[in-house]
Amino acid sequence: MDVKTITTCCDGLLTAPLSEAAAEDLAAAFRVMADPVRLRLLSIIAAQGETCACNLTAPVGKSQPTISHHLSVLTDAGLLRREKRGKWAWYAVIPDRFAVLRDALAATPVAA
Amino acid sequence: MDVKTITTCCDGLLTAPLSEAAAEDLAAAFRVMADPVRLRLLSIIAAQGETCACNLTAPVGKSQPTISHHLSVLTDAGLLRREKRGKWAWYAVIPDRFAVLRDALAATPVAA
DNA sequence: TGTCAATATCGACGACCATCGATGTGACCC
DNA sequence: GGGTCACATCGATGGTCGTCGATATTGACA
Numbered sequence: 001m002d003v004k005t006i007t008t009c010c011d012g013l014l015t016a017p018l019s020e021a022a023a024e025d026l027a028a029a030f031r032v033m034a035d036p037v038r039l040r041l042l043s044i045i046a047a048q049g050e051t052c053a054c055n056l057t058a059p060v061g062k063s064q065p066t067i068s069h070h071l072s073v074l075t076d077a078g079l080l081r082r083e084k085r086g087k088w089a090w091y092a093v094i095p096d097r098f099a100v101l102r103d104a105l106a107a108t109p110v111a112a
Numbered sequence: 113m114d115v116k117t118i119t120t121c122c123d124g125l126l127t128a129p130l131s132e133a134a135a136e137d138l139a140a141a142f143r144v145m146a147d148p149v150r151l152r153l154l155s156i157i158a159a160q161g162e163t164c165a166c167n168l169t170a171p172v173g174k175s176q177p178t179i180s181h182h183l184s185v186l187t188d189a190g191l192l193r194r195e196k197r198g199k200w201a202w203y204a205v206i207p208d209r210f211a212v213l214r215d216a217l218a219a220t221p222v223a224a
Numbered sequence: 225t226g227t228c229a230a231t232a233t234c235g236a237c238g239a240c241c242a243t244c245g246a247t248g249t250g251a252c253c254c
Numbered sequence: 255g256g257g258t259c260a261c262a263t264c265g266a267t268g269g270t271c272g273t274c275g276a277t278a279t280t281g282a283c284a
Contacts, residue, residue, distance in 0.1 A: 001241065013151060014158035014205060017171075023148035023155075031146035035242080036135035039125060039142075043135075046126035054260065059129075063244050068262055070242090087251045087260045093126060098217045105214045113271065147272075166230065175274050180232055182272090199230045199281045 003032060005078040006100055013104045026104055032077045033101070037062060038070050042079065046093045053089045115144060117190040118212050125216045138216055144189045145213070149174060150182050154191065158205045165201045 006029040010022050018026065033039065040060050045051045057067050071091060074080040078097045083090045118141040122134050130138065145151065152172055157163045169179050183203060186192040190209045195202045 013155055014207065014210070016155065017159050018152050018155040020148070020152070023151045026151055027146050027148040030142050030151075034139050034143035034146040036132070036139040037242085039135045039138055040130050040132070043125055043128065043130040047129050052260095062242095064261075065245080065263080066243055072262080084250095084261090089261060095126065098126070102214055102217045105210045105217070143271095149272085164230095174272095176231075177233080177275080178273055184232080196231090196280090201231065 001031075001073050001076075003073050003076040004028065005076070006032070006097055010104060012106060029077070029101055029104075032073060032079065035070070037066070038074055041067070041070055041074065042093060045080065045091050046095075050090055050092045053091060056091075113143075113185050113188075115185050115188040116140065117188070118144070118209055122216060124218060141189070141213055141216075144185060144191065147182070149178070150186055153179070153182055153186065154205060157192065157203050158207075162202055162204045165203060168203075 004025075007025070010016075010018060010026065013026065037060055041056060044056065044059060048055075053067065053071060056071070057064050060067060071080065071082070071089075075082050075091075079094060081092045081094055083092075116137075119137070122128075122130060122138065125138065149172055153168060156168065156171060160167075165179065165183060168183075169176050172179060183192065183194070183201075187194050187203075191206060193204050193206055195204075
């Protein structure tokens with residue numbers, strides 16, 4: 001997917017017109033969240049605090065390469081932190097990164 | 113794209129594991145936001161309060177069918193309200209709908 | 225009714241991406 | 255070193271969707 005780290009790009013999607021570049025960046029950030037497997041991985045890892053990748057293949061029901069791929073996408077986006085311990089890989093969520101997306105959605109638009 | 117209306121589906125993506133169905137619904141909601149053209153349309157319409165579709169083709173730089181398609185996707189998702197006046201179509205954002213996505217991202221996860 | 229303007233819909237094409245089998249890369253153990 | 259386990263990467267494939275030209279639809283106006 002070739003994901004860049006999610007970075008703060010605008011304050012309030014609904015407050016001012018987005019430039020083409022800003023829209024592209026924000027869309028890329030949302031695209032990371034736009035996959036059910038990735039959402040389940042995030043929710044499982046967050047609920048457990050820190051999780052070994054070996055505990056993720058079974059509950060999601062996808063192949064090992066697929067899970068590994070999605071974990072890489074989430075890590076590249078800066079939503080997960082990866083730590084290798086021996087032959088195992090441990091993942092944890094980085095909650096701060098979600099603030100960027102929340103801020104983009106937080107709006108005080110003109111009443112509709 | 114065959115979009116369903118965005119509906120509240122979970123409180124806090126990062127608080128508890130998502131079911132397969134909930135993950136699918138939430139991913140569909142994010143997928144609506146995962147396109148730069150749609151984000152620009154939302155930001156332009158929100159900034160102007162209410163906008164005629166005829167004012168949207170030029171600033172975004174896409175063909176009329178493409179703009180119409182994206183406006184339909186956003187309307188089907190419940191993010192826009194469409195009102196026909198004569199031969200013109202007026203669009204306005206429905207800010208409440210964004211709360212669902214914000215709530216999904218609002219988390220009190222176990223510290224990472 | 226006929227014409228034109230503003231949108232919506234259709235059909236097709238192309239690009240992106242989720243998925244998986246096969247393979248590569250380290251780490252541990254004997 | 256040989257073998258095995260956990261995980262990452264590669265290559266190929268299939269499906270989804272953004273895009274646009276062509277066409278249909280709807281309303282305004284004469």
